[in-house]
Amino acid sequence: MMKSRWRAPTRLAVLTFAVALATDAALAQTSTIDEIAKYRAALQDGNPAELWEARGEGMWKQPSGPAKVSLEKCDLGLGPGVVKGAYTQLPRYFADADRVMDLETRLVWCRVKLQGMSEADAKKNPFGGPNNKADMEALVAYVTAESRGIKMNVSDAHPKEKEMYRLGEKMFYFRGGSHDFACSTCHGVDNQRIRLQDLPNLTTTSGAQKAYTTWPAYRVSQGELRSFQWRLNDCFRQQRFPELVFASDASIALTMFLAKNANGAAFDAPAIKR
């Protein structure tokens, strides 16, 4: 009978060893997560996004384009030239364009209508890279910074706003591509991680609020300020979809869905992320 069982001290030793191993693994993970939290906290001290905000403000006020006028008469929804708080009510329906627009789409509109640029030129180079400063990201940084501390308040009173929201919701759950992924695959459940990266649940109010109010963000790993249009574009790349076109209808619909879900939370960007 004793043959098939270990003597008590051996058993205890084996058990202790097994527990130690399991604890080591758990400790390693806990300390990794702690270190990442510390790193994120350290990042908050200074945010290079301010450089983009300043450049964007200069561009907003500088006469440019074929018409040689500034963007100071651009109507972001609260009247010509009103920037303060405008981002917290976007996307929204614009009667002059008879469509729902997000910030970037509206900036393109103003650059075309006020500054006389072609639509293609206004949409060119939306995302910066090494040795490539994107005007659009600077403008986005300036406008969004003017909404810091103001509560998100996206309306769906207009039927076209209501429709855009419903379309965005459908797209959020659209599964496709080689991997069957949808936005909801990674962003539909609380407290999940991809590798060590926390994933916000964008279907809940608190999850959408926390995520949406912290974009745009300066991405330390990329040395770039990234807009919400960029965020969507890069999510779809990882979703194994083709490329989301900048300022496309689908990008506006998804932004409408997520921005409205974030209503009630104070806007807190441009932020800084890993």
Next chain:
Amino acid sequence: MNKAIIAWTTVVGAAAVLIGCATAPSDADVTAKATQMLKASFKAKGQAGLDRLDQDETQKLCSEYAGKVPPKDVVDRIEKANFASIKWPADGKLLGDWKNGEKIAQEGRGKQYSDDPKGPVGGNCYACHQLAPQEVSYGTIGPTLYQFGKLRGYTDETRKYAYGKVWNAEAYSACSTMPRFGHSQILSEAQVKDLVALLMDPNSPVNK
């Protein structure tokens, strides 16, 4: 007079239908428009063509139930069709090399338009699952697979389940978040076998 009442009823009825349509398009209408809008909002890039937006029946049904488990008859339909399509290895061998399997589990590249179409292509298993305890950077979208074989027993049945699940997860759990690695030609048969070895070989670090 009756005629006038009928005429008025018709006009009011038609108006009600029109208002109804204007205020609340049906769910099917919104789905159709969303799909159409998506297709018009993407452009082909690298290896990711616009055909990636053409949904098969499983993708279509799972999108419709918006992240929730569909009713039982739909679940049965999805699982049955996907199970029937599993291509089992011609040589009958289900286990490859767990060392290769570990590399495939770590590799995150593959099928993105930013990836080299010539490879490498991995399963990126650690993005969602815990496997070997040495790797602490694992995700939690899927369940832990640590000691997968040790806990379930090294049986033919479990080996077959592991192979089938990696090949086509929808065959076992309709609308699972897990990609259909074999079915959708993400991984080759040999790569799927290597992953089965990572899960089922008693010498694999997963089972230590």
